[in-house]
Amino acid sequence: MVTFKSLLAVLGLLLIGVHSGNASTVEDQMRDLQLRLEQMFEEQGAQIKQLTVEMNQLRQTVERLSGIVQNVDHSMKIVENNHDIVMRNLTHVTDQSNEIMVNQQFCANHDRLRDLYFELLPRCEDPTVPPVTTQQPPTPPVDPNVYQSCAAAPPISGVYNLVLRDNIVFQGYCEQNLVGGGWLVFQTRFDGSVDFNRSWTEYRDGFGDPSGEHWLGLKYLNQLTTLKSVHLLIDMEDYALNNEYAYYSGFVVGPEQSYYSINSVGNLHGNAGDSFSALSGESFATFDFSAPNNDWAECAKTWASGYWYFGCSSPAGLNNLNGIYGLDHGERGIWWGSFGSGGISFSPLKYVKMMIRYDKAPVK
Numbered sequence: 001m002v003t004f005k006s007l008l009a010v011l012g013l014l015l016i017g018v019h020s021g022n023a024s025t026v027e028d029q030m031r032d033l034q035l036r037l038e039q040m041f042e043e044q045g046a047q048i049k050q051l052t053v054e055m056n057q058l059r060q061t062v063e064r065l066s067g068i069v070q071n072v073d074h075s076m077k078i079v080e081n082n083h084d085i086v087m088r089n090l091t092h093v094t095d096q097s098n099e100i101m102v103n104q105q106f107c108a109n110h111d112r113l114r115d116l117y118f119e120l121l122p123r124c125e126d127p128t129v130p131p132v133t134t135q136q137p138p139t140p141p142v143d144p145n146v147y148q149s150c151a152a153a154p155p156i157s158g159v160y161n162l163v164l165r166d167n168i169v170f171q172g173y174c175e176q177n178l179v180g181g182g183w184l185v186f187q188t189r190f191d192g193s194v195d196f197n198r199s200w201t202e203y204r205d206g207f208g209d210p211s212g213e214h215w216l217g218l219k220y221l222n223q224l225t226t227l228k229s230v231h232l233l234i235d236m237e238d239y240a241l242n243n244e245y246a247y248y249s250g251f252v253v254g255p256e257q258s259y260y261s262i263n264s265v266g267n268l269h270g271n272a273g274d275s276f277s278a279l280s281g282e283s284f285a286t287f288d289f290s291a292p293n294n295d296w297a298e299c300a301k302t303w304a305s306g307y308w309y310f311g312c313s314s315p316a317g318l319n320n321l322n323g324i325y326g327l328d329h330g331e332r333g334i335w336w337g338s339f340g341s342g343g344i345s346f347s348p349l350k351y352v353k354m355m356i357r358y359d360k361a362p363v364k
Contacts (some may be wrong), residue, residue, distance in 0.1 A: 149175035151182035192325030259283035273338025
């Protein structure tokens with residue numbers, strides 16, 4: 001770039017030439033000066049143009065950086081807002097989790113109190129008052145027709161109107177899928193919704209909903225098993241989803257005068273082992289009533305269930321299918337002594353269904 005000092009240096013050289021008296025060279029020097037000045041002005045113009053271009057580029061870069069900064073600032077505000085939303089949601093989830101834990105603890109305490117109640121009940125001096133349970137009214141059958149037996153009912157499992165030999169109509173659940181169908185279910189356990197530590201009157205008349213957990217009633221079992229020859233099927237499953245069954249070719253329950261004793265049990269088929277035949281000849285008992293010639297009411301208190309009992313101290317060859325539902329109840333829970341064929345087992349059962357059917361070809 002041409003500077004003021006450069007111009008002064010050139011002019012100084014010209015003045016020296018003039019004072020030296022060489023006129024011919026002055027003109028040449030003036031032309032040379034003019035050429036140099038023109039060259040310097042051209043160079044200065046090119047440099048100015050280059051600086052202008054660079055300045056414009058710098059301005060554009062600054063503008064782009066300003067836009068990027070604005071975008072980053074906007075993104076940061078969005079991130080801050082999202083962080084606030086996430087923190088609020090996390091707080092809400094934490095509150096809900098705490099509430100769920102409180103509810104679970106409440107349920108666990110409720111179950112422990114219920115179990116403790118049933119453990120203390122047999123020790124009461126006069127446990128004539130049955131446990132208080134919340135029971136829904138029975139579910140009416142969809143089919144309004146009345147059938148002589150489950151074998152005559154439609155081939156779809158469900159609740160149907162059935163008739164006894166004295167023309168009394170009752171509702172029963174017909175199992176039409178297992179072992180050829182035609183089975184009348186008189187006991188079901190699968191979720192613990194119904195308490196089975198009941199009084200003599202309740203076991204005689206029945207309780208629960210035929211479509212869910214229930215006990216049909218000893219008075220019905222007496223009429224149904226003495227009217228014709230019936231078979232007994234007991235289907236079971238444990239908490240590891242192992243399924244076994246016991247099928248007996250005969251089953252007779254006596255009248256109330258015999259305390260609904262089991263008059264006979266037929267031959268065994270199935271893979272669950274025999275934990276029922278030993279009960280043949282034994283009477284039914286509940287915590288508030290038993291035959292006067294035995295103390296089976298004490299057994300009912302010990303095992304927390306109404307049932308046919310062989311003895312209170314030795315469970316060998318027996319079962320407790322009307323026991324307390326669920327885990328960690330030991331001998332007071334629901335078990336089948338020979339389940340799994342590994343010796344006497346108190347392993348709790350998750351599902352039990354006891355059924356009868358009028359005589360058909362025996363199961364192999």
